Amino acid sequence: MPVRVLVLGAGFGGLELSARLAEELGDEVRVTLIDKNDAFVFGFSKLDVMFGRRTLDEVRLRYRDIRKPNIEFRQETVLSIDPDRKSVVTDQGVHDADILVVGLGADLDIDATPGLRECGREFYSPEGAAELRGVLAGFDRGDIVIAVLGGFFKCPPAPYETAFMLHDLLTRRGVRKACTITLLTPMGKPIPISDEVSDAILTLCEERDIHHSHATWVDHLDPAKGLACLRDGRSQPFDLFLAVPVHRAPRVAVDSGLTDDGWVAVDRATLATKFPDVYAVGDITSAPVPRAGVIAEGEASTVAEVLIAQVKGGPEPPPFAGEVICYVEMGDQTIGKVNVNFLSGPAPTARFTPPSLEGAEEKRHFAAIRRRRWFGQ
Ligand SMILES: Cc1cc2nc3c(=O)[nH]c(=O)nc-3n(C[C@H](O)[C@H](O)[C@H](O)COP(=O)(O)OP(=O)(O)OC[C@H]3O[C@@H](n4cnc5c(N)ncnc54)[C@H](O)[C@@H]3O)c2cc1C
Numbered sequence: 001m002p003v004r005v006l007v008l009g010a011g012f013g014g015l016e017l018s019a020r021l022a023e024e025l026g027d028e029v030r031v032t033l034i035d036k037n038d039a040f041v042f043g044f045s046k047l048d049v050m051f052g053r054r055t056l057d058e059v060r061l062r063y064r065d066i067r068k069p070n071i072e073f074r075q076e077t078v079l080s081i082d083p084d085r086k087s088v089v090t091d092q093g094v095h096d097a098d099i100l101v102v103g104l105g106a107d108l109d110i111d112a113t114p115g116l117r118e119c120g121r122e123f124y125s126p127e128g129a130a131e132l133r134g135v136l137a138g139f140d141r142g143d144i145v146i147a148v149l150g151g152f153f154k155c156p157p158a159p160y161e162t163a164f165m166l167h168d169l170l171t172r173r174g175v176r177k178a179c180t181i182t183l184l185t186p187m188g189k190p191i192p193i194s195d196e197v198s199d200a201i202l203t204l205c206e207e208r209d210i211h212h213s214h215a216t217w218v219d220h221l222d223p224a225k226g227l228a229c230l231r232d233g234r235s236q237p238f239d240l241f242l243a244v245p246v247h248r249a250p251r252v253a254v255d256s257g258l259t260d261d262g263w264v265a266v267d268r269a270t271l272a273t274k275f276p277d278v279y280a281v282g283d284i285t286s287a288p289v290p291r292a293g294v295i296a297e298g299e300a301s302t303v304a305e306v307l308i309a310q311v312k313g314g315p316e317p318p319p320f321a322g323e324v325i326c327y328v329e330m331g332d333q334t335i336g337k338v339n340v341n342f343l344s345g346p347a348p349t350a351r352f353t354p355p356s357l358e359g360a361e362e363k364r365h366f367a368a369i370r371r372r373r374w375f376g377q
Contacts, residue, residue: 006097115221142239194350269319
């Protein structure tokens, strides 16, 4: 009998895990991959959509294109998880598994910031990014605020990438001088583990007249006055407020008892949770690493190796090293690269490659490899 692996969430983590297991275990595994959506969108594609480089339809990678005999994709919404029994109820039925892997990502909590729903916009969901495309195309003058509203959020460089791309867009449209761009964030610096990368980002901000205020928390928005009211009593006026909303583990994971302190705790080496044969990967975990697709993918790879060793026998695989490459949009279509290593040394390290057009080509290649491996395109 093949091992029944149930993967919840077909994001960076779930897709990588399913592909690895299907390729390396063949008939010895039966993967059921569940997601409430019918398509995957790379995080960075949301910026392409927001700034009009590509349409939402063009960046949607449809799950129906996963054609591996031992992966069954099911478009269903997970309603409850019983981690003791490795049993999951969805809007379409019940799934029982030998191994359960939870990769449900992080939800965006718009209502955690009073006023945001009334007078702000978010660009972290595909739909939010797509709506902003029209808004930005018609924005001619005024104050734009980009604000990170929680301490824990996906892709730390994304708010800065947004600011650089916004600068380029407004410049191209000849309205940059009529607009201000201000970035507010609770982070002390752009990339806390690297002064070199942080300094490069801040220099680009200064060259582009992008104002920034670090260690700054937005408390609420005042829709009547168009003000972002800060926890320290100051306020920041805006005509357009672009939010990175507060992130939370999906409710269904919290209700299942999988989370402690809001996120799913995992063993750093194996990504195992406190429940036997239940693993978690990606943004939903409380692993001491940033929330990023490349991290979710690396964790999924580690879980794949753990499960492959279990099925085939063999030595215990090495623990997740936390070694990844992040690509950072730095304006004028150029991309910088950061090689980071979070977990294998005494402290995280980062090596920065300055922005270039070659970097942009490398990032396109990165996406193409995943499209081929996960969707056969
Ligand atoms: C603007 C932006 C830019 C980014 N740029 C980068 C980048 O350049 N590089 C990088 O590495 N990362 C980037 N990221 C971060 C990256 O997208 C995430 O960290 C990554 O997708 C996390 O992977 P995951 O598998 O944990 O979760 P996700 O990819 O979010 O997948 C979770 C899946 O679970 C599904 N799901 C949730 N709840 C349910 C439910 N109840 N039932 C069924 N399905 C459910 C969701 O539909 C989703 O498909 C960016 C993110 C954003 C927003």
